Amino acid sequence: MTCPDTPAPLQALVVLGRGGYGGAVPAEMTRLCERLRQLLPQAHVALAWVDRASPGLPEALDECLRAMPQAQHILVQPAFAPTDAALLRWLEKVAQRWRHRQAQPDALPRVVFGPALAELPQLAELLADQLAQAPALPDVVQNQPEHWHSDPQAWSEVPAFQQHLLLCMGPRCTALGAASLWHHLRARLRGHPQLKRTVMPLHTSCQYPCNLGPLMISYPEGLWWGRLDEAAIDAIVGAGLVPEGAARAHLVHRHGADEPQQPQTGV
The missing domain is CATH 3.40.50.1400 (Rossmann fold)
Structure with a gap:
């Protein structure tokens, strides 16, 4: 160095x-x-x-x-x-x-x-040196809260959502801008009077096919939305997650249907 x-x-x-x-x-x-x-x-x-x-x-x-x-x-x-x-x-x-x-x-x-x-x-050497520091580090007993043996009640309750939106944030979709789309998606859902109560957005690792990304899947409908940008998110959420109007242009696959897929240039 x-x-x-x-x-x-x-x-x-x-x-x-x-x-x-x-x-x-x-x-x-x-x-x-x-x-x-x-x-x-x-x-x-x-x-x-x-x-x-x-x-x-x-x-x-x-x-x-x-x-x-x-x-x-x-x-x-x-x-x-x-x-x-x-x-x-x-x-x-x-x-x-x-x-x-x-x-x-x-x-x-x-x-x-x-x-x-x-x-x-150098990493192996650094980790080996850390062993000498172990006596000065706190035991796990000292780091745990008083009620370490229990978890929040919500962790055992199934949320009352009817749909899941799975936004791919694997490496290739991230390189195409999926991380910023995640924040935009959540903001649009929070502003929608119906979807904010019925849809849970989640981000995932790679879903494939990468050249159709950024990619988002809607379940249980089995709708695959691709080539996403902020305008596409606006159209899809505005249409209530239904492939109608401007939103349909971003539907790249429907489960059980033979939808054409046009390849997109990679990142």
């Missing part, structure tokens, strides 16, 4: 994480990026997500290019374990397609991927 006092070429770093539920995951990754900015004052540090959160890798690369257009390298460092070789190969394809969309691809910084987190030899 470059010492802050040592002159270094202009570079940018994209810390690549995987999303999750709630605010704890982005908060932890944000703290990591803040520490990296302290260690690397001459570099630009951006945070990107593989799935379930935004910004995706293309947006983070845009950020690096705006912040440091003269950078020689943009390092994309996976910060999650375990990794998947196929996923990493696809992420490199995402970066290559991002480069191809730029006005002057040959003038861009080199985009390189760092090793998978678990393959870094």
Whole structure:
């Protein structure tokens, strides 16, 4: 690692994480990026997500290019374990397609991927060192609330929803903007007098087919909505989740019907 006092070429770093539920995951990754900015004052540090959160890798690369257009390298460092070789190969394809969309691809910084987190030899050494810290850490008894043996009553009650909307937030749909659509979808449902009481929105990992994404499935009707953007969400929710009017243009499949599927260019 470059010492802050040592002159270094202009570079940018994209810390690549995987999303999750709630605010704890982005908060932890944000703290990591803040520490990296302290260690690397001459570099630009951006945070990107593989799935379930935004910004995706293309947006983070845009950020690096705006912040440091003269950078020689943009390092994309996976910060999650375990990794998947196929996923990493696809992420490199995402970066290559991002480069191809730029006005002057040959003038861009080199985009390189760092090793998978678990393959870094320093990680094993760090974890081994943590064993020495175990005596100073609190026992689980000290961390649990008084009523640790019971869970909230709601965890045992089936909610009174009639429909489920499953928005895909797998890696490819996330790269196509699904994370921001999730917030838009929830806002539109909350503003709908009927659907806010009868529909539960959920986000999922990859549902396939990825080239029809961003993808959303409505159950129990078995309606597959694809190529989504905010206008599509508005049309679908406005139609009451029925494929009528403008909403029908985004229906890519109906369970039990032979609906045509037109492929969409990948991310």
